Amino acid sequence: MSVDAQISRLKPGRRTDIRRENERAILEAAEKVFAEAGFGGATMQLIADMAGLPKANLHYYFATKEDLYRRVVQQIFEIWLDAASSFDNAPGPVEGIGAYIDAKMDISRTHPHGSKVWASEVMHGAPVIQDYLETTLRDWTEGRIAVIQRWINEGKMQPINPRHLLYMLWATTQHYADFGHQIQTLNDGKPLTDKQWREAKASVKDMVLRGIGAI
Amino acid sequence: MSVDAQISRLKPGRRTDIRRENERAILEAAEKVFAEAGFGGATMQLIADMAGLPKANLHYYFATKEDLYRRVVQQIFEIWLDAASSFDNAPGPVEGIGAYIDAKMDISRTHPHGSKVWASEVMHGAPVIQDYLETTLRDWTEGRIAVIQRWINEGKMQPINPRHLLYMLWATTQHYADFGHQIQTLNDGKPLTDKQWREAKASVKDMVLRGIGAI
DNA sequence: CTTCACCTTGACCATACGGTCAGGAAACGA
DNA sequence: TCGTTTCCTGACCGTATGGTCAAGGTGAAG
Structure with a gap:
C-alpha cells in the first residue's frame, strides 16, 4: 500500500x-x-x-447522461450478483433456491427502482450492458444450471428444465418490483405491509419448491 | 373478372x-x-x-403522441383480456390454468412489443391506464381469485394464495416477451425455436401445476 | 363537370434538452 | 500567506422534437 x-x-x-x-x-x-x-x-x-x-x-x-445511466445499471447488476451467492454451498434445492428467492424478494422490496431500470434496459435490447449478459450473466447461469442438474441427479428434486426454472425465479421475484404499482393498485392502492411481504415470499417459495418436487 | x-x-x-x-x-x-x-x-x-x-x-x-401511445396500450390490454377467457368454463385448474398459460405464452411470442409497452407503462406508474387497473383489471382479478378459491375448496388443488398464483402466472409468461432479449442472449444469441417454445410452455405448465398441487 | 369532404405534406415554430464554458469559490499542502 | 488543485454554477448554445398550418390533391356523390 x-x-x-x-x-x-x-x-x-x-x-x-x-x-x-x-x-x-x-x-x-x-x-x-x-x-x-x-x-x-x-x-x-x-x-x-x-x-x-x-x-x-x-x-x-x-x-454524459449515458455515463450516469451506465453506472446505475451496473450498480444493480452487482447487487443481484451478490444475492446469487445464496445459491452456493447449499445442500439442496430447499435451502439454495429458498434462500435465493428470499434474497431476490428482499431486493425487489429494497431496490425497486434499480430493478425497473434493469428491466427497462433489457427490454430495450440491452444497449448498454449487452457484454455483461454475454459474459458474467451467461457464466453465472451455466454454473447454476449445473448445480440444479446435480440436485436432480441426486434425486433431490424433479427432473425439470433448470433453465426455465431460473427464468421463473427471475420473473416471479422481480415482478414484485417491476409491477409493484399494479400490485399496489390491486391491494386497494396501498403498498404491501410487512405481513403481506412475508406472505408473498412464503407463497412464492411454497409454489416454486413444490413445483420442482423439492417438498 | x-x-x-x-x-x-x-x-x-x-x-x-x-x-x-x-x-x-x-x-x-x-x-x-x-x-x-x-x-x-x-x-x-x-x-x-x-x-x-x-x-x-x-x-x-x-x-398527439400521447393519443397514439394510449391506443397502443389499450390494444394490448384487450388482447390479454381475450386470452383470459381460457380461464372460464374450465372444470379444474389443470385445464383452466393450463389453457391460460398456453394462451399467455402464445401472446408473449406473437406480441412481444405490446407486452413490453404494457410493462413499461406499469413500471412508470401507469399514467395512462391507471383507470383500467382500478376497474377492469381489478374486477377480472377478483373473479379469477374466486374461481381458484372454488377449486381449492373442491380439493382440486393445494390451498395456496390465489393472488400470488396470478402474479406468478403473469410474471412467468410475460417474462418470455419482456426479457426475450436476455433469453435470446442466453440461448447463444438465437431466438427460441418452435421446439424450444414448446419446451418452455411445457416447463412452465409443469412447474406451476405441480406447484399448486394440481398434478 | 362540380362540389365537398377527406386526405396529404413540406415548411415552419416554440420549446426543451444535453452539453459547454469561463470565471469564481473553496479546500488543501507547504 | 500563497499557489495549486478541485469543486461549483449561471449563462449560453446547437439541435431535435412535438406539434401546427395552409395549400394542394383525390375520389365519390349528385
Missing part, C-alpha cells in the same frame, strides 16, 4: 468526502428518475433537482 | 379503407418503436418513417 493510500485511509479528507457524497446523491436520484421515466424520458435537470445540485454540477461528476 | 376487381367489390369503400389501413400501419409501427425506445425515447419521426408516412400525416390520424 502506498503512503498516499495510507494517509488517505486515515484521513478521509473533505475533498474525497465531497466527491463520494455528491456521486452518491446523484446516483440515488438518477436511479429513481430513470426508473420512473425511462432513459429517454429522464432529464438531467430533473435528476439534478432531485439530488439538490445544479445541472452543470452533474456534468462535472458524470460527463 | 380480375382478382383485384373482386377484392375491390368486397371492400366497403376506399375512404374507409385508407383510414383503417393507415391507422393500422401507424399503430403497428408505434407499438414497435414504443417497445424498443420507451415513450420518452420514441419519436414521431421514427414511427412515421417505419409506417412509411410523412410525420404530419401521423398527426392527422392521432392528434
Whole structure:
C-alpha cells in the first residue's frame, strides 16, 4: 500500500468526502428518475433537482447522461450478483433456491427502482450492458444450471428444465418490483405491509419448491 | 373478372379503407418503436418513417403522441383480456390454468412489443391506464381469485394464495416477451425455436401445476 | 363537370434538452 | 500567506422534437 493510500485511509479528507457524497446523491436520484421515466424520458435537470445540485454540477461528476445511466445499471447488476451467492454451498434445492428467492424478494422490496431500470434496459435490447449478459450473466447461469442438474441427479428434486426454472425465479421475484404499482393498485392502492411481504415470499417459495418436487 | 376487381367489390369503400389501413400501419409501427425506445425515447419521426408516412400525416390520424401511445396500450390490454377467457368454463385448474398459460405464452411470442409497452407503462406508474387497473383489471382479478378459491375448496388443488398464483402466472409468461432479449442472449444469441417454445410452455405448465398441487 | 369532404405534406415554430464554458469559490499542502 | 488543485454554477448554445398550418390533391356523390 502506498503512503498516499495510507494517509488517505486515515484521513478521509473533505475533498474525497465531497466527491463520494455528491456521486452518491446523484446516483440515488438518477436511479429513481430513470426508473420512473425511462432513459429517454429522464432529464438531467430533473435528476439534478432531485439530488439538490445544479445541472452543470452533474456534468462535472458524470460527463454524459449515458455515463450516469451506465453506472446505475451496473450498480444493480452487482447487487443481484451478490444475492446469487445464496445459491452456493447449499445442500439442496430447499435451502439454495429458498434462500435465493428470499434474497431476490428482499431486493425487489429494497431496490425497486434499480430493478425497473434493469428491466427497462433489457427490454430495450440491452444497449448498454449487452457484454455483461454475454459474459458474467451467461457464466453465472451455466454454473447454476449445473448445480440444479446435480440436485436432480441426486434425486433431490424433479427432473425439470433448470433453465426455465431460473427464468421463473427471475420473473416471479422481480415482478414484485417491476409491477409493484399494479400490485399496489390491486391491494386497494396501498403498498404491501410487512405481513403481506412475508406472505408473498412464503407463497412464492411454497409454489416454486413444490413445483420442482423439492417438498 | 380480375382478382383485384373482386377484392375491390368486397371492400366497403376506399375512404374507409385508407383510414383503417393507415391507422393500422401507424399503430403497428408505434407499438414497435414504443417497445424498443420507451415513450420518452420514441419519436414521431421514427414511427412515421417505419409506417412509411410523412410525420404530419401521423398527426392527422392521432392528434398527439400521447393519443397514439394510449391506443397502443389499450390494444394490448384487450388482447390479454381475450386470452383470459381460457380461464372460464374450465372444470379444474389443470385445464383452466393450463389453457391460460398456453394462451399467455402464445401472446408473449406473437406480441412481444405490446407486452413490453404494457410493462413499461406499469413500471412508470401507469399514467395512462391507471383507470383500467382500478376497474377492469381489478374486477377480472377478483373473479379469477374466486374461481381458484372454488377449486381449492373442491380439493382440486393445494390451498395456496390465489393472488400470488396470478402474479406468478403473469410474471412467468410475460417474462418470455419482456426479457426475450436476455433469453435470446442466453440461448447463444438465437431466438427460441418452435421446439424450444414448446419446451418452455411445457416447463412452465409443469412447474406451476405441480406447484399448486394440481398434478 | 362540380362540389365537398377527406386526405396529404413540406415548411415552419416554440420549446426543451444535453452539453459547454469561463470565471469564481473553496479546500488543501507547504 | 500563497499557489495549486478541485469543486461549483449561471449563462449560453446547437439541435431535435412535438406539434401546427395552409395549400394542394383525390375520389365519390349528385
